[in-house]
Amino acid sequence: MATNDQLKALVMSHAEGDDSQFYSVAMQVAAKAARSGQQKFAQDLRDMVDGLRKRTPANTHIASVVPVSRPRGELASLVSVSYPAARLSDLVLSDDVEHKLHQVVLEQRQRDVLALYGLRPAKKLLLVGPPGTGKTTTASVIAGELGLPLLAIRLDAVITKFMGETAAKLRIIFDALSDTRGVYLFDEVDALASDRGASNDIGEIRRVLNSFLQFLDADESDSVVVAATNHPQLLDGAVFRRFDSVVHFPLPDxxxxxxxxxxxxxxxxxxxxxxxxxxxxxxxxxxxxxxxxxxxxxxxxxxxxxxxxxxxxxxxxxxxxxxxxxxxxxxx
CATH class of the missing domain: 1.10.8.60 (Helicase, Ruva Protein; domain 3)
Structure with a gap:
């Protein structure tokens, strides 16, 4: 069965006339049904989507761009939004980093094709490396390549001395992932996911970390999550397992x-x-x-x-x- 987020996305994409998004979500529902053993329903839904696609002109409308340009409520204080025009060709990267980023962009662009086989594109990236090696710029480039808004998380506004408030603010951000497709950047993510052992704060740090990991695990949106850190040694080991790809940015040779x-x-x-x-x-x-x-x-x-x-x-x-x-x- 479709999740609540998928049902909301189906209704919203239909209301806004975004056929591409509507079909993409429908294929996700089919893939989930197939994994649950509902093979006949999954195949019927795939055939229906394929038939409708052949009859309906391609619609390249990006439904989410309008609402995200002016985040409302508390979300407006937690993110800054931009619409980058940068491209991968603008960066000077090592061959390994360039290959991994090209693969991520390709999978995102072909997510409908992957969905036909019950597969999902890489959407959670952890960027690691010294300051100034291009990690933050890479998030802008991914957004530019995909034609998506870049939403940079303001960690100074998210993290408070009260764990309950921090968790509530994280929930607002992860709800936005489902409501508005975009590239969400958690820069200096070690502030959220650190395993530092300050004796008087370790309980609080652990609770914030657990909330962050739970939200990552529960995320089934089409948004891309990019986390960056200059200090990978400070991250909890569990963080690395939550990301589809860990990209190491070396100093330039x-x-x-x-x-x-x-x-x-x-x-x-x-x-x-x-x-x-x-x-x-x-x-x-x-x-x-x-x-x-x-x-x-x-x-x-x-x-x-x-x-x-x-x-x-x-x-x-x-x-x-x-x-x-x-x-x-x-x-x-």
């Missing part, structure tokens, strides 16, 4: 550092740069820090009335960024 710099300097001449010196200066730096240093060198070039970026200016800008750190990921 020499080839990726060069690609980042070339992207940032694309409007200026940089053919005479000594890449060996520059790449050596990028060692241990994040994507974001390299991009900031590249922009700094570009501005210096433009304001000096030149069109050719000099190696010395670029290396100096990289060294200046490095001077802000006392060690990897450690600021003064």
């Amino acid at each position: 020499g080839a990726h550092a060069r690609a980042i710099i070339q992207n940032r300097l694309s409007l200026l001449r940089h053919s005479s740069i000594s890449w060996e010196r520059v790449i050596q200066a990028t060692q241990g730096m994040s994507h974001a820090e390299i991009a900031v240093a590249s922009d700094s060198a570009a501005k210096q070039t433009v304001l000096a009335g030149r069109t050719q970026v000099r190696t010395a200016d670029l290396v100096s800008a990289l060294d200046d960024r490095r001077a802000l750190y006392v060690g990897p990921g450690q600021r003064h």
